Amino acid sequence: MRVYADNAATTAMSQTAIDAMLPYFQTVYGNPSSLHSVGQEAKEALDAARATVAKCLGCEPREIIFTSGGSEADNQAILSAARYGARKNKKHIISTAFEHHAVLHTLQKLEREGFEVTYLDVKQGHTVSARQVAEAIRPDTCLVTVMYANNEIGSVLPIAQIGAICKEAGVPFHTDAVQAVGHLHINVKEQNIDMLSLSGHKFHGPKGVGALYVRRGFPLVNVIEGGAQERGKRAGTENMAGICGMAAALEESCRNMDKNMAHVAALRDKLINGLSQIPHSALNGDPHNRLPGNVSFCFEGIEGESLLLLLDAHGICASSGSACTSGSLDPSHVLLAIGRIHDVAHGSLRLSLSEYNTDEEIDHILKVVPEVVAYLRGISPVWRDLQTGKRQYIL
Amino acid sequence: MALYSEKVMDHFMHPRNVGVIENADGVGEVGNAKCGDIMKIYLKIDNDVIADVKFETFGCGSAIASSSMATEMIKGKSIHEAMALTNKAVAEALDGLPAHKLHCSVLAEEAIKNALKDYYDRNGLPYDAKDFPDCEHCAHCQ
Numbered sequence: 001m002r003v004y005a006d007n008a009a010t011t012a013m014s015q016t017a018i019d020a021m022l023p024y025f026q027t028v029y030g031n032p033s034s035l036h037s038v039g040q041e042a043k044e045a046l047d048a049a050r051a052t053v054a055k056c057l058g059c060e061p062r063e064i065i066f067t068s069g070g071s072e073a074d075n076q077a078i079l080s081a082a083r084y085g086a087r088k089n090k091k092h093i094i095s096t097a098f099e100h101h102a103v104l105h106t107l108q109k110l111e112r113e114g115f116e117v118t119y120l121d122v123k124q125g126h127t128v129s130a131r132q133v134a135e136a137i138r139p140d141t142c143l144v145t146v147m148y149a150n151n152e153i154g155s156v157l158p159i160a161q162i163g164a165i166c167k168e169a170g171v172p173f174h175t176d177a178v179q180a181v182g183h184l185h186i187n188v189k190e191q192n193i194d195m196l197s198l199s200g201h202k203f204h205g206p207k208g209v210g211a212l213y214v215r216r217g218f219p220l221v222n223v224i225e226g227g228a229q230e231r232g233k234r235a236g237t238e239n240m241a242g243i244c245g246m247a248a249a250l251e252e253s254c255r256n257m258d259k260n261m262a263h264v265a266a267l268r269d270k271l272i273n274g275l276s277q278i279p280h281s282a283l284n285g286d287p288h289n290r291l292p293g294n295v296s297f298c299f300e301g302i303e304g305e306s307l308l309l310l311l312d313a314h315g316i317c318a319s320s321g322s323a324c325t326s327g328s329l330d331p332s333h334v335l336l337a338i339g340r341i342h343d344v345a346h347g348s349l350r351l352s353l354s355e356y357n358t359d360e361e362i363d364h365i366l367k368v369v370p371e372v373v374a375y376l377r378g379i380s381p382v383w384r385d386l387q388t389g390k391r392q393y394i395l
Numbered sequence: 396m397a398l399y400s401e402k403v404m405d406h407f408m409h410p411r412n413v414g415v416i417e418n419a420d421g422v423g424e425v426g427n428a429k430c431g432d433i434m435k436i437y438l439k440i441d442n443d444v445i446a447d448v449k450f451e452t453f454g455c456g457s458a459i460a461s462s463s464m465a466t467e468m469i470k471g472k473s474i475h476e477a478m479a480l481t482n483k484a485v486a487e488a489l490d491g492l493p494a495h496k497l498h499c500s501v502l503a504e505e506a507i508k509n510a511l512k513d514y515y516d517r518n519g520l521p522y523d524a525k526d527f528p529d530c531e532h533c534a535h536c537q
Contacts, residue, residue, distance in 0.1 A: 303431050305455035306407070313408060323431045324455035324496075331431065346431035379413050379459070381435040381451040382428050 002315045003361040007202075007293055008151050008179060008352035009319055013249070014204035020248030021206065024241035031237055033229065042240055049247035056254045057196065057213050058187035065212045065220070065230045066243050070178035070199030071102035072223060073212035076234070077174040077195040078106045078145055080220045082115060084172075085142020094136045094144045094171075096120045096128050097337035098153075102197075103145055103176050104333070120146075123339040126153055127286045130161035137169045148177035148196075149184065152321055152334040152350055153285030154294025156184065163192030172218065178202055178210075182253035183261070183292060188213055200242065204354070205249030209242030260355040264292040267353050267362050271295045274366040278373055280386070282395045284338060284348065293353035298335070298344045300395045301383035302376040307349055310376070314368045321348040343382075344394050399456060400490035406460035411467050414449040421517065423509025426502050432458045434506040436466070440514055445469050445477055450506070457489075457496040464488050465503035478511055478526065480504055 004012065024045070030038035032046045047061070054061040067073045078093075085091060095107055097119040107117045118136045120128045133144055144166050149156045159175055166173035174195035180186060181196075182203025188196055194215045201207040214220055226235025253260070268290075272283060275297055284296040299307070304320030311318050321332025323346060330336070331345035340348075351365065377383040385391035399407070416437035426433040432454030439447035448470050450462040465485050469477040482500040486492045492500060508527050515522045 303454050306459055309407060309456045343428040379451055380453040381424065381433050382453040384451060
């Protein structure tokens with residue numbers, strides 16, 4: 001049995017999305033900037049895709065900029081707000097300690113340029129409160145950028161409340177909603193969101209395409225200079241197949257959202273309940289306000305990469321925040337930010353589900369994970385020390 | 396190409412010499428939990444020969460495979476041969492490790508040396524301290 005439980009990394013494409021893409025490889029191959037009929041056919045499809053994405057977010061089509069993905073959208077949103085702020089001598093940004101690197105590294109770049117960034121603490125409840133945001137706002141704050149939902153631990157943040165606070169304070173509000181779009185009900189107007197980043201491949205659309213919603217009138221700066229595509233805000237001939245595939249996938253996800261949410265959250269809860277039985281383990285992330293598909297645990301006494309390899313050998317595709325899987329020497333900054341110390345952060349496991357997962361697959365995971373954890377603990381000198389009292393349990 | 400060679404996967408999936416030797420003649424432990432890998436080597440030594448060797452490892456796939464391979468390479472060998480085992484030899488015997496995993500083979504070499512040092516210390520045997528370098532040449536935990 002092969003179980004794909006790494007949907008936060010990427011999803012399998014839906015047949016709807018694949019079907020929506022094919023014409024743009026075969027028949028509608030025109031450049032939407034061309035005046036002739038082949039080009040205009042593509043232009044119509046591009047407009048339709050933009051309208052679809054806008055409808056799913058509750059905004060106007062002209063407020064959607066298509067990008068190469070979530071990272072580009074994050075970069076553009078943050079840099080735009082920073083440049084706009086700097087013109088008014090506002091160089092303070094509020095964010096959180098557990099943002100995606102697309103946000104964090106952009107903020108670090110700005111810090112080197114003289115911006116000051118407040119990273120809100122996420123230890124309390126593995127989330128941030130709207131109050132934390134309110135208390136951090138200063139007269140020189142030019143941007144609040146807070147993720148909609150965390151990719152590793154699944155916490156869903158109080159975006160509407162944060163949006164209301166930002167609106168009242170007159171501070172632009174960006175949210176990296178890559179993990180939320182297509183999975184949670186979003187309305188950028190009702191939630192007072194000024195900018196929102198999304199990525200096509202997180203909701204069964206294609207990779208290499210995303211979008212930035214930007215409230216009408218907010219001054220964007222270009223990340224990619226060139227032609228006049230995307231109202232001059234993002235140069236480069238449009239990725240037609242990608243854009244149309246993403247729009248189709250998003251429309252399908254939004255149409256089926258309530259049904260998918262109920263199904264996926266039930267699988268998630270079954271998994272969380274089952275894995276919680278493993279001794280000396282801990283759930284990461286907000287247990288209540290949580291992405292429907294996210295399950296994240298730390299298991300004491302083992303290391304995540306060996307866990308992933310053994311799970312893969314049993315047909316289970318998952319991910320971990322251990323150093324060995326991150327390619328760096330430190331475990332995930334998200335796990336460290338919520339207060340997991342290195343020793344246990346290395347033993348993390350993320351299972352992220354989609355509506356394609358089944359009850360039988362969850363049973364398989366629940367059978368295999370406890371066995372593999374027990375096996376690895378059995379050969380671990382750390383576990384021996386914990387059991388013999390030479391080392392104190394953390395979890 | 397897969398992350399690891401077939402040899403690494405074989406030793407990871409079917410590690411040799413896993414376990415503990417009660418009343419071992421030498422025990423060595425290197426690494427730390429903060430870095431995400433700890434290796435512990437137990438030696439049974441008869442007449443200067445590694446009569447038995449066991450290991451326990453907390454770590455990634457290549458750490459477990461390196462421990463397994465290293466123990467196989469010294470089992471039945473003289474303590475002098477065991478002292479001469481290099482991380483390079485362990486990595487080569489595994490048909491190579493990815494560059495960022497080479498420190499796992501370093502840990503294996505050091506765990507064995509650490510266990511041998513423990514054996515020398517317990518038996519009051521003379522040795523040259525420079526044969527037992529600290530982890531300095533490995534930047535992993537710094």
